[in-house]
Structures are given as structure tokens and as C-alpha cells.
Amino acid sequence: MELKELYQEIILDHAKNPRNKGKCEGYNHDAKAHNPLCGDKVHIYLKLDKDKNISGLSFEGEGCAISLASASILTDTLKGKDFNFSKKLTDDFLNMLKNKSKITLNSLSEDQITTISSLSGVQEFPMRIKCATMAWHTLLSAFEKKAQNE
Amino acid sequence: MKFDNIKSNFPIFKQKIKGKPLIYLDSANSSQKPKAVIDEMSRFYETEFSNVGRSVHTLAVKATNKFEETRDIVKSYVNAQYREEIIFTKGATEAINLVASTYGEKFIKAGDEILVTELEHHSNYVPWHYLRKKKGAVIKFASVNDNGEIDIDEFKKQITEKTKMIAFTHISNVTGTIMPIKKVTDLAKSKNIPVLIDGTQGAPHSVLDVQDLGCDFYAISCHKMYGPNGLGILYAKKKWADDLPPYQGGGGMINEVKKDEITYSDSPNKFEAGTMQTAEVVAFAKSIKFIQDFGIKNIEKHESQILEYGLEKLRKDNSVKIIGNPKNRASIISFTIKGIHPHDIATILDDDGVAIRAGHHCCQILHDKLGIPASARASIGVYNSKEDIDVLSESIKKCKKVFQI
Numbered sequence: 001m002e003l004k005e006l007y008q009e010i011i012l013d014h015a016k017n018p019r020n021k022g023k024c025e026g027y028n029h030d031a032k033a034h035n036p037l038c039g040d041k042v043h044i045y046l047k048l049d050k051d052k053n054i055s056g057l058s059f060e061g062e063g064c065a066i067s068l069a070s071a072s073i074l075t076d077t078l079k080g081k082d083f084n085f086s087k088k089l090t091d092d093f094l095n096m097l098k099n100k101s102k103i104t105l106n107s108l109s110e111d112q113i114t115t116i117s118s119l120s121g122v123q124e125f126p127m128r129i130k131c132a133t134m135a136w137h138t139l140l141s142a143f144e145k146k147a148q149n150e
Numbered sequence: 151m152k153f154d155n156i157k158s159n160f161p162i163f164k165q166k167i168k169g170k171p172l173i174y175l176d177s178a179n180s181s182q183k184p185k186a187v188i189d190e191m192s193r194f195y196e197t198e199f200s201n202v203g204r205s206v207h208t209l210a211v212k213a214t215n216k217f218e219e220t221r222d223i224v225k226s227y228v229n230a231q232y233r234e235e236i237i238f239t240k241g242a243t244e245a246i247n248l249v250a251s252t253y254g255e256k257f258i259k260a261g262d263e264i265l266v267t268e269l270e271h272h273s274n275y276v277p278w279h280y281l282r283k284k285k286g287a288v289i290k291f292a293s294v295n296d297n298g299e300i301d302i303d304e305f306k307k308q309i310t311e312k313t314k315m316i317a318f319t320h321i322s323n324v325t326g327t328i329m330p331i332k333k334v335t336d337l338a339k340s341k342n343i344p345v346l347i348d349g350t351q352g353a354p355h356s357v358l359d360v361q362d363l364g365c366d367f368y369a370i371s372c373h374k375m376y377g378p379n380g381l382g383i384l385y386a387k388k389k390w391a392d393d394l395p396p397y398q399g400g401g402g403m404i405n406e407v408k409k410d411e412i413t414y415s416d417s418p419n420k421f422e423a424g425t426m427q428t429a430e431v432v433a434f435a436k437s438i439k440f441i442q443d444f445g446i447k448n449i450e451k452h453e454s455q456i457l458e459y460g461l462e463k464l465r466k467d468n469s470v471k472i473i474g475n476p477k478n479r480a481s482i483i484s485f486t487i488k489g490i491h492p493h494d495i496a497t498i499l500d501d502d503g504v505a506i507r508a509g510h511h512c513c514q515i516l517h518d519k520l521g522i523p524a525s526a527r528a529s530i531g532v533y534n535s536k537e538d539i540d541v542l543s544e545s546i547k548k549c550k551k552v553f554q555i
Contacts (some may be wrong), residue, residue: 006497039509039514039524063491064492064494
């Protein structure tokens with residue numbers, strides 16, 4: 001039943017109807033990544049205010065269900081949060097895939113935790129872990145990278 | 151030999167994948183190895199191993215003889231005229247790099263044109279790109295039509311007085327298109343342009359006769375011919391083998407080395423610097439024997455029956471889109487399924503023990519032209535059967551079920 005754990009309802013829903021797709025208005029940071037092995041692409045757009053709060057977050061990209069769902073869930077969860085929280089959640093997320101640890105951040109709702117944790121099935125598919133992590137690594141790059149069009 | 155029980159020749163098929171029989175449909179990526187090839191590598195290491203072409207002791211003589219014997223076997227298998235035309239490399243990629251680098255160094259000037267096609271694997275484009283960067287060469291692409299073919303008129307259209315090399319694949323690793331090599335080499339000969347054939351996909355599936363094909367260079371990937379990894383072969387017509395400068399410098403490729411002057415060996419040694427793959431070369435003789443025991447024409451027929459069966463079966467499924475519809479096609483079915491990314495297809499198929507490849511298959515130019523980032527590819531080898539296609543087809547249905555399509 002591993003396959004069912006990978007392609008859970010939540011993941012298929014996010015893959016088929018990705019949230020926050022496109023360029024968010026007024027974005028001032030962005031970063032993109034590309035997996036040359038499979039052709040997956042992701043471009044994260046971030047609107048950061050002076051206090052490093054995320055007032056806008058979106059993505060563009062093409063790829064498999066796992067990479068689209070991951071980017072969609074990322075944007076959905078972190079919109080309205082700040083840099084420190086994003087960093088912490090990214091660490092937790094990467095740890096979840098690497099060490100099978102659980103996501104426990106207090107400020108997340110139970111629903112949000114369930115949603116993010118739906119990606120933990122990827123653990124059992126080592127070749128697909130990169131699909132799940134690409135958006136999160138790209139988010140961290142985006143914090144460092146001011147958008148060029150600004 | 152018969153195809154009925156062919157999987158028993160390949161130890162890899164003894165295992166189960168996720169509890170199911172292995173259905174290996176990734177031979178265009180790399181083929182599995184028959185026991186005879188694996189055994190020959192062990193036998194050679196256990197009884198005859200030594201470095202070749204250097205020492206005079208008993209083992210060195212045995213190893214050298216075996217190594218050079220394979221060269222003769224390859225020479226006759228591809229029907230080359232001279233043994234000096236057979237150069238061992240680390241792969242088809244290195245074979246093409248060798249030509250691009252040495253031919254480019256001697257014959258390519260700024261503005262000279264190299265004609266490739268939109269079907270090429272990156273390994274028959276990137277090496278030429280280096281000449282664009284280093285020498286100011288111009289790379290032109292013969293366009294693929296809607297069926298995934300490139301007809302001779304397209305080559306005619308692209309050739310100019312500046313064309314100094316035509317390099318293209320024997321069989322496309324995405325569409326399976328069998329290219330009209332002889333028409334192109336006839337045309338090229340009339341204009342005195344050398345032709346390089348990337349035979350990576352062609353060599354495992356077709357009768358090989360380099361004299362009949364009329365090409366100047368033919369690159370072979372041994373690991374796709376049921377042979378060892380890390381080994382390729384470049385056929386270079388004698389005039390080129392004689393005329394081209396060495397590729398890499400090192401031991402084994404020199405004639406005389408002085409502080410102020412170095413002279414080089416003749417081909418093939420000139421192109422085989424350093425210690426070569428030894429057990430791999432020796433065992434490759436068994437790969438050729440394996441192919442010959444079946445007969446390459448029988449293999450062609452066997453594979454094309456499975457191909458036709460697969461195409462017919464997959465075409466019945468409306469959500470499956472097969473890439474390309476070439477009239478002459480070999481052993482490869484690339485496809486997409488509406489609403490499911492190829493990577494997800496590959497993961498779900500793997501759950502049924504079905505091994506395919508997903509991605510752009512090192513053909514980004516072609517995938518860009520097709521307007522898709524990736525495709526799923528089932529490729530057929532000597533050990534496949536119609537039953538394998540049945541499992542593939544059932545597993546494709548499962549993809550749709552998982553994705554609720």
C-alpha cells in the first residue's frame with residue numbers, strides 16, 4: 001500500500017488544483033530551480049515586507065504530482081508567516097523526509113500539519129525525494145534573492 | 151537459440167521487484183547482461199587478467215591476445231575493412247567527443263557548419279557545441295516532421311558549401327525513428343562531407359555494415375548491446391583514423407617521447423591512451439556471440455513484433471498519446487498520459503515491477519519542439535515478450551486509477 005501513501009487524496013488534490021499558481025502581486029524576491037534529470041521546474045515568488053513577513057507567496061512550475069503538490073502546499077502554508085518560521089518549517093519538512101520525524105510546530109493548525117505530513121510517503125521512494133524538496137530549497141534561495149524586476 | 155525462454159539467460163530476471171516479476175522495458179537506457187557475459191568477466195579476472203599491450207609475461211600475452219581478438223570480432227561484426235578502424239572508448243559519448251574534438255581541431259574553422267538533427271541525444275549535440283564555443287562553428291538542425299521523421303529533403307535544404315560534418319542518430323531514442331542513413335551518406339559523399347552516425351540505439355537492434363551504410367564514423371555503446379558498462383566503440387574510416395590527431399595523451403598512444411618532441415602510435419593505439427577497459431573488452435566478445443547466436447535479423451523481427459503489438463495496444467487507450475509516428479520505427483515507444491506526469495507514471499509502473507524511463511531522455515531539443523517537458527518511454531530488448539506489454543498496459547490502467555482519471 002506504499003503507492004497509496006505516496007499518492008494520497010490531499011496530494012492529488014493539490015497537484016490537480018495547485019494553489020497560488022502564478023506571480024503574486026508585488027513580489028520582491030524570487031528564485032527558480034530545475035531538475036535536469038526529469039525536467040521539473042519551479043519558480044517561487046515572494047513578497048517580503050520590512051519585518052520579513054511573507055505577505056505574498058506563489059509559484060510557477062511544471063512537474064510531477066509530488067513536485068506540484070509540494071509547491072502548492074508550501075505556498076498555502078507559509079503565506080502570512082515570516083522568515084524564521086519558514087526556515088524552521090523547511091528544516092522540519094526536510095527532516096521529515098530524511099529522518100521520518102514528525103512536524104510539530106505549534107503555530108500550525110492540525111489541518112495544516114496533516115496536509116504537510118501527507119508528503120511524508122515520499123520517504124519510501126528515494127528517487128522522488130528531490131521532487132518533494134525542490135520547492136522548499138527554492139523558497140530558501142528566494143529569501144536571499146531580490147527579484148530583478150524590482 | 152529461441153526467444154521463448156530467453157529470460158533464463160539473464161540472471162537479473164531471477165529476482166522479484168516489489169514482489170512481482172521484473173518487466174524490464176528500459177533497454178534503450180541500458181540493457182541487462184546475459185550470464186555468458188558476466189561469467190566471462192569473472193573468468194577473465196580469475197584466470198587471464200593483466201594489463202594489455204605492455205608487458206611480455208604470459209598473462210600479459212594472454213590478456214593482450216583476448217583484447218585484440220575482440221577488436222577483430224567487432225571489425226567483422228560491423229563489417230569494417232581494417233582493424234585499425236575499431237577504436238575502444240569508454241562509451242558512445244566518448245566516441246562522439248573523440249571525433250568532435252580531433253576532427254574539430256584539425257578541420258573546423260570559424261563559420262564552418264555542423265549539421266545535426268532535432269532528434270539528437272545530448273551526446274550528439276553537446277560535443278559539437280564545444281566547437282561552436284571554441285572555433286566559432288555554426289550548428290544547424292535538420293527539422294523533425296510531425297511523424298518524428300527527418301526526410302532527405304530536409305538534409306538537402308540544410309547542407310551548404312560550409313557544411314563540414316553531418317552527425318545524426320541511427321535510431322531515435324525517443325521516437326524510435328530509423329533514419330535514412332544511406333540516402334544521407336550518398337548525398338554527403340557527392341559533396342565530400344563526412345558523416346558521423348550515433349549508433350547508440352542502432353547497434354543493438356540492426357544489422358551493422360558500416361561499409362554498406364557508407365558513414366565515416368559510427369559510435370557504439372556496448373552496455374546497450376547486452377555488454378559491459380564503461381565501454382564504447384568508435385568505427386572511424388581508415389582515412390580518418392590515419393589522419394586525425396590523437397584525442398588524449400598518455401601511455402600506450404605514443405611512438406617515441408623525447409624532451410622536445412613526441413611522436414604518436416598509429417590507430418587504434420593513437421586513440422587509446424592509458425590503461426583501457428580490459429575485462430569489459432574481453433567480455434564484449436561474448437555479447438556479440440550472444441547476439442549472433444540469435445541472429446540480429448531474428449532479434450530485429452522479434453522486437454518489431456513486440457513493438458507493433460505494443461503500439462497497437464497502447465493506441466487503443468485514448469488517454470495515451472504516443473510520441474511520433476515514423477514509418478520506420480524500432481523498439482521504442484515514448485508516450486504521455488493526459489493528466490499524469492511521466493515521473494508519476496514511472497513510479498506507479500515500478501510498483502508492478504515494470505521498469506521504464508521517464509524524463510526528457512537527454513533530448514531536450516526534441517521535447518521543447520514537442521512542447522512537453524518529459525515523456526515516459528518503454529523500450530524493448532531481446533528478452534521482452536508480448537506478455538510484458540500486457541503487464542505494461544494493465545499497469546497504465548492502474549496509473550489512471552491512482553490518479554482518478
